Amino acid sequence: MKGMLFLTLAILLEIFGSTMLKLSDGFTNLVPSIGVAVGFLSAFTLFSFALKSIPLSVAYAIWSGAGTALTAIIGVLVFGESFGALKISGLFLIIFGITLLNASSQKAAQDEG
Structure with missing residues (x-):
């Protein structure tokens, strides 16, 4: 649980x-520029x-x-970048890939335990 909190804060x-x-x-x-250094x-x-x-x-x-x-x-909301069907599709694919990786990791942990 603590790891997920650290990960969430790291992402933000x-x-x-x-x-x-x-x-x-x-x-x-x-x-x-200072914000870049502090953030990363x-x-x-x-x-x-x-x-x-x-x-x-x-x-x-x-x-x-x-x-x-x-x-x-943020690019769309703050900087006015385009947000078309192709970008939306790409983001859904990223989310789907993350879901698959999490599912495979959980399955592997169950198989070991």
Whole structure:
């Protein structure tokens, strides 16, 4: 349970860091540039804590999938990026892939136990 909390916080901080990266304008704006460093350093620290109790394949799938999906949504809502059928389909495929990885990990744990 603690691992999932660390992973959730890591994802949120990674999204913050990615958003700040866009706002930093190639590291020419100081405050967003500092936000990039704080966001990503904090995210990777918390991700490493999550890996103490969550298998790497599952944690990384959730990290990358949720980060990608949520960052895409922020791109649409904050930066006015397009959000067409192809992008929506891609996000659903990411979520489906994460679900499959979680299911296979849980099945493997049951088979071992």
